[in-house]
Amino acid sequence: MYRHLLVPIDGTDLATETVSNAVEFARTLGARITFFHAQPNHAAAFGGEAEIVRLTSPADFAYAYQGRARELLAKAESAARALGVPCDSSTAVSDSPYRAIIAAAQDAGCDLIYMASHGRRSSIGMMLGSQTLKVLVNAGMPVLVAATSSPPATSQAIGIIRDEHRSLAAVLHAWLHLLESDGSPAEGSRDELMRAMVHYIKAFPVALHHPKEEDYLFRKLRERTSQCNAELDELERQHERDLQLVDELAKAVDRHAAGEVDLATVKEAVSRYALFIWEHMGREEGVILPAAQRYLTPADWDEINAAFSENSDPRFGRDTDAEFKRLFSRIVNLAPSPAKQ
Template sequence: MYRHLLVPIDNTDLSIATIGQAVEFARTLGARITFFHAQTNHVSLLHGDAEIVRLVSPADFSYNFEGRARELLTKAESAARAQGVPCTTATAVSDSPYSAILEAAKAEDCDLIFMASHGRRSRVGMVLDSQTLRVLINTEIPVLVSATTCPPIPAVTIGTIRDEHRSLAAVLHAWMHLLREPATPGASDGMELMKAMLYYIQAFPLELHHPKEQEYLFRKLRKRTSSVNAELDELERQHERDHQLVDELAVLLREYEAGNTGRGELEKAVSAYATFMWEHMGREEGVILPAAQRCLTDEDWEEINAAFCDHEDPRFGGDTDAQFRRLFSRIVNLAPSSNT
């Protein structure tokens, strides 16, 4: 049976579903995964859209053409870790994604390529998109095509919630790995990066993600069934505890910056917080989301989906979702890279 999967991912929302399917498939097989992203060679596009974006908005250029790859792969790693699936990541700069996929599969010694088709369904079945079709035509390695076109609203909403979980998990993994790296005397980059990580945790999951879970997902689920009320009560208590733990982390980080506490103590606190959050997110994904799939109506899902897709928040101003995407991208691109 297959032991090593190459899973190509791109910068579309469909990759969220592909990653989840691939991780579940690998878990059932006891296989490992190499997540792969073929990055566009933006240097070759200097007379096209890439150059326009670079000149008009350097921040957008850095995110879309440089930082996005690491973000995608870091989230994929977090999804695999959550299921205990060993994984590594790989990237290549190429204007021919299918060729890069085939080369990566050979280089990584993979025995199966697991990829999505973004094609539309016709009367005769799924019409494969051009890159998937080219991989199928030219490969000598078996390919499993996962159809992820036009998922229903519940699947889209659950994908968004899981993606936000993966973002938090990735930041926590990056923070833990950063603390395991030897400290450089006099260096401030590590401290500034940890401050950015703390801000991300304070502002995104605590101020946006948790409240929307309680106001929309939890509230509607309580209206439809009482079977998971005890779990919802516990999760809401954990949301309160989350605020307390993050406040304690903030104090400890200030103490560390002032030289009043050691790196080991900070690492222990971050690790304990990460364990708390992984258990919390696992309970939501393992109990609450399946219950919601069983009990909520289409109208419920439409309202929940609208809430999670709208991250315009007056407390932060402007396009909040874009701000956090850029902050997340900065964190995972500056943090030391690690593979499981």
């Protein structure tokens, strides 16, 4: 049976579903995963769109053409860790994605390539994009093509919720590794990065993600059934507890920067918060999302999906997503890469 999967991922909306399916597949096999992302060779296209973006908006260029790869891989790794699946990741710059995918699988010693296709239906009844078909023809090893195409609102909304969970998990993994790494940055640089992590947690999961869950997902589920009320009550209490724990994190970071506490105190606070959050997200994904799939209507999912995908709540501005994407990218790219499992 297969023991090592290569899972190519891209920046499309289907990537979250692909990663979820691949991780579950690997878990059932007892296999490990190497996630892989092929980046276009923007340097070879001087004068093209990438160069225009680099010159006119350096921040957008850094996110879209440099930091995006680490973000995608960090969130994929978090999904694997959540189910206890050993994982690794790699990236390569290539104008031929299928060749890069095959080379990555060979270099990592994989025995199966697990990938999705975003193309049209072929005469043999499979959804085959051009790169997927080239991998199938040239890989020289088994290739499993996952059936993912135009997911309904239910899948899109659940995918966004899981993706936001993975973003937070990736930040926490990066933070823990930052505190454990022998090659950690100087004190001032580390304190600055930890403050950025606190800001991300306060402004995204606490101020944005939790309210969306309560106002849309939790509310709709309460309207359809009372079976989950006790669980929802506990999760909302945990949202309030989250505020307290993040305040404790912020104080620990500030006190360390002032020389009042050692790094071990910060690490203890981060570890305590990480355990709390991983249990909380596990309860939401293991209990609430399955219940929502049973009880909510298509109209409910349309409303939930619109809220999560567009930040339609008037409390949040239009630039919210871009701000958090840049901050997340900065964190995962500046923090030391987690040790491979």
